[in-house]
Amino acid sequence: MIETQLGEFEEVILLLVGILDKDAYAFRIAEEFEVQTKRAASIGAVHSALTRLNNKGFVTSKMSSATAERGGRRKRIYALTAYGRKALQSARDFRMNLWDQYPGFATS
Template identity: 40%
Template structure:
């Protein structure tokens, strides 16, 4: 299914996975969301979004290395799949084309 519709939160998570690669896992995504977007989202929500995206084959995951800051527990690292990349790229180009049609003159003119 090429034009898979996803929610804006899912879209942001997809983008963050791309941006944070190769160190994208639930907690870094959450931190990044807080730092960049100022949105405080529960780990459980991020986890659920990741789980769903992986089920739709937009992401793939592998178990990554453990670090002492997480009590020696390993993490699940996420990566965009080709399909996932396609989805965000489609959204991006769609938005770009819309932005191209917006002109400030038309919006604020007193016609």
């Protein structure tokens, strides 16, 4: 059975894939992770998370066209799937439900 829950790191990486959209490739995701969290993430950790997210069906990937800036090399661009968007929504709903139950932050 494939694990469908998101860990914190995977959740942030999945969110960044959605935020970066057509610019969502591993190196750019790692850069944006550091900007958003003020924490470094190795490119290996980002690749591992993207592989896990792909195996869970939360992202797909395709190779871009070659670019001169990369010496003719192509990039693997990641995109959210509908299942990935649903997983993010479920994670958000779960966290918001918990926050709403915490007396110090409850809105009701």
